[in-house]
Amino acid sequence: MDTIKRALLFDGKAIVDVLDTTEIVQTAINYHNLSDDAAKALGQVLTIGAFISSGFKASDNKLTIIVDGKGNGGKMVVSADAGAAVRGYIQNPSAMGDPASVVGRDGYINVIKDFGLKEPYNGLCELVTGNLSMDFAYYFTKSEQLPSAISLDVDVKNGKCLKSAGIIVQPMPNCTEEVIVILEDIVSQLKNIASIVEEKGTQGVIDYYFGHFPMKQLDDVNPKYICSCSKEKVSQMLMTLGRDELEDIIKENGKIEVGCQFCNKKYQYLKEDIDSIFNK
Ligand SMILES: [Zn+2]
Known part of the structure; x- marks a missing residue:
């Protein structure tokens, strides 16, 4: 330790x-x-x-x-x-x-x-x-x-x-x-x-x-x-980009993938995930 x-x-x-x-x-x-x-x-x-x-x-x-x-x-x-x-x-x-x-x-x-x-x-x-x-x-x-x-x-x-x-x-x-x-x-x-x-x-x-x-x-x-990243924090960060921008990326790539720079964890968002973070 x-x-x-x-x-x-x-x-x-x-x-x-x-x-x-x-x-x-x-x-x-x-x-x-x-x-x-x-x-x-x-x-x-x-x-x-x-x-x-x-x-x-x-x-x-x-x-x-x-x-x-x-x-x-x-x-x-x-x-x-x-x-x-x-x-x-x-x-x-x-x-x-x-x-x-x-x-x-x-x-x-x-x-x-x-x-x-x-x-x-x-x-x-x-x-x-x-x-x-x-x-x-x-x-x-x-x-x-x-x-x-x-x-x-x-x-x-x-x-x-x-x-x-x-x-x-x-x-x-x-x-x-x-x-x-x-x-x-x-x-x-x-x-x-x-x-x-x-x-x-x-x-x-x-x-x-x-x-x-x-x-x-x-x-x-x-x-x-200890990395403090979480799906919730990534979602909050994504929300600041705006729904239109995120939906455009999904249309183009099928998904959004965000990697944490500190621990390399990958967070994936599909169309329904984007809907749900904005409908909360
Ligand atoms: Zn992390």
């Missing part, structure tokens, strides 16, 4: 999260038939999505992350609900190449957090390195004023996710410069966090690297790949 272990450090001055998202990445590989290189890129965005949405308080809070670095993988989109229920896709699931060429280094990261308020929170930041650990650290620092130390790492071979992991350290409001420097120094040594989590486990990483600091362990979260 995937896990997020979390602890407050230095009497609440900072917070560390260690994530194991192996099953999430394997599910994404299976749904989208991802190449190993596409899985490495999308897996890191899914890990960040699990991290951000694990902190959401209300069940209807929603997260969308769009990463577009103009790489050969194209755009990546991750969406999540509270409790680290994530899903995602990459435009070109068969992309190949080193991370910087799959992700690209000339685009943006866009994070939208919908807390049910009038306007959703909308954070936008340029993407410049193609190294998602660095680009997301830059995003948090620049857009959310949270200087963060991040290491994301996905180990995948021949369509099998051996380990996907991440470590994220963020300051709390009363944090000091000294604490930030100490923690950044530790995280900078954890570049291959996937193999470190493989060896020590998520809790082991916290104990081994942070156990000698004043620490308060917080509750675990179990992130999951």
Whole structure:
């Protein structure tokens, strides 16, 4: 089972999260038939999505992350609900190449957090390195004023996710410069966090690297790949196109088929289905 272990450090001055998202990445590989290189890129965005949405308080809070670095993988989109229920896709699931060429280094990261308020929170930041650990650290620092130390790492071979992991350290409001420097120094040594989590486990990483600091362990979260699509949502989306438009498509093709981008589920509509959604 995937896990997020979390602890407050230095009497609440900072917070560390260690994530194991192996099953999430394997599910994404299976749904989208991802190449190993596409899985490495999308897996890191899914890990960040699990991290951000694990902190959401209300069940209807929603997260969308769009990463577009103009790489050969194209755009990546991750969406999540509270409790680290994530899903995602990459435009070109068969992309190949080193991370910087799959992700690209000339685009943006866009994070939208919908807390049910009038306007959703909308954070936008340029993407410049193609190294998602660095680009997301830059995003948090620049857009959310949270200087963060991040290491994301996905180990995948021949369509099998051996380990996907991440470590994220963020300051709390009363944090000091000294604490930030100490923690950044530790995280900078954890570049291959996937193999470190493989060896020590998520809790082991916290104990081994942070156990000698004043620490308060917080509750675990179990992130999951969950798609929230349903026939009802697809029907609502179709209704916005209007009955005439839909009937024209049916006349031409005999049916309407809508595929979910996040889980590849196919929804089919025949003439009588269109009648019934408009007669409800
Ligand atoms: Zn779906």
